[in-house]
Amino acid sequence: MNKKFCVIILYFILFITYMFSQTFYFYLPWDDYSQNVVDLSFLNHKPAGQYGFVTVGNDGHFYIGSERIKFLGVNFTAASCFPQKTQAEVIARRLAKFGINVVRLHFLDNMWGFSIFGYPGTYNNTRSFNSEALDRLDYFIAKLKENGIYVNINLLVGRNFMPGDGLPSSIDNLDWKQKQVPAMFYQTMIDLQKEYATNLLTRLNPYTNTYYNNEPAIAFVEIVNEQGLVHGWLDGTIDILPQEFSEDLRVKWNNWLVDKYQTHQNLLSSGWAIDEPLGPEILRNTDFSQGFQYWGQEVHDVAKASFSIVNGGGYGGSNAVKIVIENTSQTSWHVQFKQSNLVVFSTNVYTLSFYAKADRNISINVQLGMDHEPWNILGFNQLINLTTYYQYFTFTLMPSADDTNARICFTNMCRELATYYFSNISFKKGGSI
Template structure:
């Protein structure tokens, strides 16, 4: 062991170089496979709010906002009252937002039971249904009936401890009925939204809607949305911007009446910069013969003719587009905050999908969206496919890497849409990765998209997956909400010890736009600024835009070498992404309160310290997800109650899965399905025939050993979390051994521990657990309004890290070294991120 030591103000760094056996869990020789895999019927009731063994609603603030408004602390994190808060949310989409009162009540209770503390009200303005917020004709008046239903839903969410995110502009279809030129009626929905960036009448319509909605008083709460502390966020615009729209061809498609308005703005911009045609020609080198700045005839730059323009001209155009984005978001932000007195935190739009760091830094927080293998083609017509690759096999091209490179230094960060769409067979992995790395990167909120499907309105009692993005009726995805809460909201996964700062100036952003290095769905971000993919899997990442200082003691991207082998170990030692077996990667979360495996874990044995998991084979070439969480107790050493979740192949009954490329039927899902071909890497489709109810799912066969002499009792749980049958528990070597599998026809199990005689406890293989994010009893918000929140400066203390060597044996026995950092922390936050490197 080599130890280096340095002393800094408020920090102490000790670097230890350890063999991989002290970090990676033991992975043994293959475990014998079970003789036959079986699927069984299983669904989660849409209206289940019963308090059972898996109920997490007790951890929510009831009512939401009881401790005051959500605010940004001086450390750039989200708080309520005196406590940190993280959000586990869900997207609810029109027309479900306007469901009858009985449905709203049931939804609120179900969400709370699964630890959901935020609902994003998306597409209030949906053009695809008459059940939207507007009263026809046009989009200027609010429909009183649907507004009442919205009010009631918000009241019920608040009552159950659930905060709200309101989206102001998603799919509103501006029309001539709103007083606009008739040419607007021929434009597609998103192209209409570009108008607000340069055409004042459309921006005024957006402000009018915001005023009518946000200043309206909810009769069920007695508060307007502008002042209600249960309204945590207001989002100005979903996934759009001027630069984004130009890359997408929206400027090329503008009707002439709107092109002329944009050209006026463009020529005004050039006159302010150059003053005359002569100066402009000298700067650019050439102009077209009919272009004259005094006459306002310098053309706008369409994509189709952009490459014909000189570099200097391209740079001015990129600056102009960037300025229009900046002006729009700052103007809308100021209107909400200063004119409407909105107390909620304001989001502009999504990073790289409309926003850039140098513009979004002026909002209250930044937000991102992420999808793994989003459906390609036209789902509504049935001509679509989803690429069936497991993200676990693609660490450096994962969504995690992309989203981690969008967090702005000193700003809260949320992921308000995320999904691994059906019929991708590995969907459950998404919530393991998002919640684990979300906690590691210290994000503030994560939300799947979406609950239900617009086609089915508010009929949630379908007992089947309704559409490719439907989250609420998919047992494979919905079961992982418990895991997401534990890892992210409860804070089982520790925040990164070391941070990498990626500097990205305003001028760099504009150059990326000018050179078209950026593009639609890929606006400037940390990866574009040179941050290698692997850094986000090893350390925390922040992007530092202009006018912000690089945080102290952060590394630069060049300071972080890539692992020499395909194993990515977080600097906390808790997250391990192991791809040494090509095409059969495994991701492991190993903390004092949670143990999670996802990936191709079939036929392997994992020693995670206090827990050993032996997995038999699984239908998807060995892919499965198993999560084990302490429900009562501070760690597995003193656990009184433990939850086990295990998921594999999940579809609807009689779903037919086809190869999109050759239209070959690959399999039909029935309960007697014993095997399926290897589907990894294929383009899968159902041609929109999703099968029928109920959903059917695979029972993962595994043996779980708990290293304790305490007596364990185990139960299979039904679909609302009630005990339905007992499992056999045996003793082996003084430990408790439990076998789970398809015979119990469930996805989750409860284990209770009863103390027998005092014994020595196993030494933990991970660091001392962090304080849960939301479980401490908060101090009520002071009666005096909080304007500039401050965080008390705590006395630094040294975090103790105990690492015990564990033997490692793998198919490929490669010696690996990992650098572990001991860092000074405060009771509330890590005071200074300190140097930590990982080499494999």
């Protein structure tokens, strides 16, 4: 080895050794609120709110009275919003030492840990508060206020609405985040949110002796976090809403259209509606007379399934594809039946229709999506409820993007050892939307 190179390596090792010899253990104890040169707590109003409520001035800045205020905040999430009383004061004083003057209380209504409703599994509705959680929350807010720290309370964040709230049992077909989409329009769920807000914000905090709706230390109240109808439309939740909720939304939407446009012709003239005659069939081998030609079957991981053509087994004596799930998987895409290589455009309206049944009452999904990475849904992902007799399903849709290798795909079929039948599958350009 080159002697010069060896000398360079040696010097480098010696330099690194020297540098590490000068390091020391650096630790910031979570419970240190000692008053020293780095203590910034003197900057906070003590107690928070002593000069009045936080307002927004004409210049768009925050004020308390005539004084400008700037916020330096942190986020407390889920169970951390309910510290034990022995910890609450220490946490508040520690935050104040760093100059923190606002705390965002996020996911008070979480469903995976200790929450405002209690511990998971201990409640069957989200209309009653847990007394221990409220007591911890009240005490923590009191200590934050005492140390000059304002509070941001979040309302709808992680609430896992339940049938026990007076909702249809089908609400449990959605995950906790998806459940919040019907909460934007379904009246019972709107009333539940009003009830929650009223019960929380009209309470008396026994440690401050102030009602929350008259507490100047409460600087902000977030009504809803990262949710809305547009969110639900873009992420596909609107397309998989159980019938009770989708029908309610359809009625409300149609009533709004009638109020705004009065007649169908006025609506068409507005440019906000499309009414096109159906074009030629886009799918190939829709009657399965050529077996599975052009139709793909996917089975992944632990799932097992068999696919066959039943001559005359479809609706009205047509041919049907029969899918038998022989081993289950809880991963929705582990069994798929699809036709790919479809060219779709986001400016076009399309109509998808088919007949389907199963050997039991069960829900599956039908999608329009990419048949290539990154496998995105193209604006249509519909939950359908199958029964033991053939039902006719028809959907009018507009893709969320252009694609030259899209697919119509039946999926989410392998959660149970079920048998499915599909016939008369059609996908055409045109329709009313």
